[in-house]
Amino acid sequence: MADVVAAHDVSAYYGQTKVLRGVTLEIRPNEVTAIIGPPGCGKSTFVRCLNRLLEATPDARMTGDVFLGEQNVYDMSAEETRRKIGMVFHRPNPFPTMTIFSNVAAGLRLQGLRNQSGIADRVERSLRSAMLWDEVKDRLQMPAVLLSAAQQQQLCIARALAVDPSVLLLDEPASTLSPMATLQIEELIEDLKTHYTILIVTHNLQQAARVADKTAFFLSGEMVEYGKTMHLFTTPKDKRTEDYVTGRFG
Amino acid sequence: MKVQPNLRRIKSKLWLFLWVLLGIVAVLPVISMVLEVVIRGLQGLSPVVLDQVSASSFGGNLIHAVAGTIVITLWTAAMSIPIALMVGVYLAEYPNYRFMYVLRGLVTTMADLPAVIGGLFAFSFITKHSGDGAIMFSSIALSFVLMPRLIRDTEQILRTVPSVIREGALSIGATKRQLIFYVLLPSCFRLLVRQWLHGLARVMGETAPLIFTSFNDQALTLPLSTFTFAKGATQGSLLEAWGRSFLLLIFVSILLLVSKQISRRVVR
Numbered sequence: 001m002a003d004v005v006a007a008h009d010v011s012a013y014y015g016q017t018k019v020l021r022g023v024t025l026e027i028r029p030n031e032v033t034a035i036i037g038p039p040g041c042g043k044s045t046f047v048r049c050l051n052r053l054l055e056a057t058p059d060a061r062m063t064g065d066v067f068l069g070e071q072n073v074y075d076m077s078a079e080e081t082r083r084k085i086g087m088v089f090h091r092p093n094p095f096p097t098m099t100i101f102s103n104v105a106a107g108l109r110l111q112g113l114r115n116q117s118g119i120a121d122r123v124e125r126s127l128r129s130a131m132l133w134d135e136v137k138d139r140l141q142m143p144a145v146l147l148s149a150a151q152q153q154q155l156c157i158a159r160a161l162a163v164d165p166s167v168l169l170l171d172e173p174a175s176t177l178s179p180m181a182t183l184q185i186e187e188l189i190e191d192l193k194t195h196y197t198i199l200i201v202t203h204n205l206q207q208a209a210r211v212a213d214k215t216a217f218f219l220s221g222e223m224v225e226y227g228k229t230m231h232l233f234t235t236p237k238d239k240r241t242e243d244y245v246t247g248r249f250g
Numbered sequence: 251m252k253v254q255p256n257l258r259r260i261k262s263k264l265w266l267f268l269w270v271l272l273g274i275v276a277v278l279p280v281i282s283m284v285l286e287v288v289i290r291g292l293q294g295l296s297p298v299v300l301d302q303v304s305a306s307s308f309g310g311n312l313i314h315a316v317a318g319t320i321v322i323t324l325w326t327a328a329m330s331i332p333i334a335l336m337v338g339v340y341l342a343e344y345p346n347y348r349f350m351y352v353l354r355g356l357v358t359t360m361a362d363l364p365a366v367i368g369g370l371f372a373f374s375f376i377t378k379h380s381g382d383g384a385i386m387f388s389s390i391a392l393s394f395v396l397m398p399r400l401i402r403d404t405e406q407i408l409r410t411v412p413s414v415i416r417e418g419a420l421s422i423g424a425t426k427r428q429l430i431f432y433v434l435l436p437s438c439f440r441l442l443v444r445q446w447l448h449g450l451a452r453v454m455g456e457t458a459p460l461i462f463t464s465f466n467d468q469a470l471t472l473p474l475s476t477f478t479f480a481k482g483a484t485q486g487s488l489l490e491a492w493g494r495s496f497l498l499l500i501f502v503s504i505l506l507l508v509s510k511q512i513s514r515r516v517v518r
């Protein structure tokens with residue numbers, strides 16, 4: 001079941017530097033929400049607050065609250081939060097020493113699952129959801145790093161899906177991919193939103209316009225504007241949003 | 251207009267000549283050294299010479315030195331590798347504590363100290379200067395030489411794993427410990443093993459640290475008995491020295507060859 005992810009007054013610091021200034025944002029299930037904004041405005045930092053990955057960075061910390069459905073993520077363990085709120089990164093990052101199969105199975109094995117047929121089942125389902133199954137079903141024992149960049153990124157999506165998250169965070173998932181592969185990932189996102197809550201960070205305004213139902217515009221660590229993608233792009237309320245979406249800066 | 255291309259060609263020829271010359275200058279000593287060790291070593295290992303010398307033996311017999319080298323190397327490995335691995339991982343993955351700075355500084359300093367100091371340090375642990383224990387204390391001495399180097403290299407190797415891989419593991423719910431054992435160590439495994447073998451090959455040939463810990467067993471290891479025989483400076487004993495260094499060369503080469511073989515990828 002997909003859940004709402006709600007950030008309440010989230011701020012983040014690297015050492016003494018405050019890079020996120022009290023962001024409050026609710027990400028609805030079964031929609032795609034995009035975050036746009038110029039480089040360094042805190043998009044990745046915000047995303048890492050949601051799944052508590054930020055606390056793995058030395059010297060980084062956050063304040064504020066994040067809720068997954070009714071539950072405060074700080075009432076769960078960091079590991080549980082990260083399983084429930086899956087993440088895909090700007091660069092495909094399959095585990096280099098593992099096969100395709102082991103990459104997808106990794107999360108399950110780390111949880112201590114031993115039931116082989118159960119794992120195989122889950123791997124197949126995840127690869128199907130990531131629209132990769134047909135391409136790799138005959139070579140599951142191949143090193144994952146031999147896949148193309150786009151396939152590696154799909155594999156990373158499958159790897160995230162395997163531990164049964166309800167939310168998927170995508171931090172510029174297509175930024176290193178070709179235009180064709182980018183379209184493929186976008187189609188995949190369209191498809192996934194029927195089952196998951198999806199947040200995508202993107203530099204690419206067209207991409208946001210294509211895939212996102214809602215869009216949030218970040219600037220210098222603040223969320224300037226949030227609304228239906230249509231409205232944000234055509235009738236922005238804030239001058240800064242207008243400047244950004246019309247390409248006047250950033 | 252016509253002169254210039256010619257000039258350039260001559261110039262590049264000249265450079266080429268210079269590089270080749272420098273290459274030869276660099277390689278020649280190595281080749282001649284290896285040749286010398288092999289030729290004289292084979293002579294030194296011939297049964298006639300061996301018989302002669304062990305009759306008048308003052309440098310101990312060959313088997314003793316070979317066994318000593320192997321056993322001490324194994325002990326050194328057993329002591330240094332696990333500890334170096336643990337400390338190296340600790341330094342690389344838990345960088346947040348002030349204690350780490352001290353530890354890292356200490357390790358880097360120790361790694362660059364002359365090997366003889368490692369021996370002296372191990373020597374300071376010895377309370378009873380008789381009987382056996384030469385093997386044990388020599389292994390400890392070599393560990394003092396090897397361990398800091400391994401720690402430093404382990405930390406550096408682990409740092410080569412890109413942060414996006416670490417985050418990938420954490421993002422599917424890995425704990426820090428799982429990240430280390432399930433993802434980081436396996437992906438560094440080849441490099442780590444290579445580093446171990448190189449380190450062992452290195453300390454296997456050390457003589458200086460053993461001066462203090464051999465308890466006057468002058469043939470405790472191959473390099474030590476090489477040293478002893480070379481000091482003897484008679485015709486026969488010099489040949490013995492060559493024989494031993496030849497064997498040492500073989501052992502070191504085996505370790506280095508194995509470490510080359512490990513270059514192939516391991517995939518689970």
Ligand SMILES: Nc1ncnc2c1ncn2[C@@H]1O[C@H](COP(=O)(O)OP(=O)(O)OP(=O)(O)O)[C@@H](O)[C@H]1O
Pocket residue numbers: 014019037038039040041042043044045046057
């Ligand atoms: N590990 C870190 N240590 C210190 N400062 C950091 C760290 N990571 C990011 N920052 C700083 O925090 C700010 C926000 O970074 P963040 O990566 O969240 O931006 P972003 O919007 O994702 O940028 P981009 O579009 O380039 O990915 C930037 O000024 C960046 O320099």
Ligand SMILES: [Mg+2]
Pocket residue numbers: 043044045171
């Ligand atoms: Mg970013």
